[in-house]
Amino acid sequence: MKRRQKKKHVEKLLETAGKEMAEDASKLAQVNEDGSINRLAEVIGMRQNVYGQQELIIRMDASIPEYLFERFVDAKGDLFGEFRLFDNRVITAQQRKYINALCRDIQRYTGDDTIDQVRYDRKIEFISKYSLPYFSTSEYNKDCSVGLASKFIGYIVDFCLDNDIGLSETPLHYLDDVKPYLIKCLWERKCIICGQEGEVHHVDAIGAGRNRRKIDHTKHHLMCLCYKHHSESHKIGQQTFMQKHHVIGVIMNEEQFKKMAYRG
Structure with a gap:
């Protein structure tokens, strides 16, 4: 009787192990056509080695075949x-x-019915341009990250600059990377603070007596400011x-500076 129970117990263990192995095999990382592997992993710990380098401890969501490590x-x-x-x-x-x-600024300029409609229209354009899945700007949906929101803000700001729409508040506090905005303002001659018509302002003093048309402006920090x-x-x-x-000034490369069409 005991032997029969023990045998059934062993068979059950083997069956369970077989299922787990099959499930694990189905989760094996898929290899891309170029041989690379993309897997999702969770960072579960960090530490520093004796050389002061950061080391991460990660947990993979699926196994990677050992032969790939060797390959x-x-x-x-x-x-x-x-x-x-x-x-x-x-x-x-x-x-x-x-x-x-920003949507209120656009609504006042375009005369659209509601701010919600403006936000929806800009969002659809943004999603289409970058081939993104639909997202909500509500924190309850949790499908819009801080980074995505910053990128969306940058897109709306570009829309305002392209359509000569004044900004009620500078976007500098809300962008992860402000350099594209600063350069765009120089190109469009829009004040980086208020969005009104502006002129090129040299952050670095050029000095009295120097010819502005002969100096290398790509070596100077610039910004666009209204009067x-x-x-x-x-x-x-x-x-x-x-x-x-x-605010800060920005240094442009030669190609960016040429697009500004500045004569000094």
């Missing part, structure tokens, strides 16, 4: 991979508020002005 090592026996972190932060209240403020803010920068001083408005 991908180089002549020195080293194995390398690419690691990319996802932005798991959800859109902030400040970002939602600014998106609505009001340009006058303020001279009145209170450049550094104080930049600290007050949280």
Whole structure:
């Protein structure tokens, strides 16, 4: 009787193990056509080695066949991979508020019925341009990250600049990368603070007696300011002005500078 029970117990264990192995095999990482592998992983720990280098401990969502590890090592026996972190932060209240403020600026200019309609139209254009899945700017849906919201804000700001729509508030506090905005303002001659008509302003003093048409402007920090803010920068001083408005100058490469069509 005991032997029969023991045999059934062993058979059950083998059956369970077989199912687990089959499930694990079905989760094996898929190999791309170029031989690379994309797998989702969770960072479960961090530490520093004796050389002060950061090491991550990750948990894979599926196994990678051992033979692939052997196949991908180089002549020195080293194995390398690419690691990319996802932005798991959800859109902030400040970002939602600014998106609505931008849409309000557009609504006032275009005369569209509602801010919601403006936001929806810009979102559909944005999704179509970058081939993105539909997302909501509500924090409850949790499908819009801080990074995505920043990119969406940048898109709406570009729309405003392209269509000569003044901004009620500068977007500098809401963009992850402000350089494209600063350059676009120089191209369009729009003040980086208020979005009104502006002129090129040299953050680095050129100096009296120097010919502006002969100096290399790609070696100077530039920004676009309207008459009001340009006058303020001279009145209170450049550094104080930049600290007050949280703005910086930008250095452009030769191609970017040519597009600005600036003669000094």
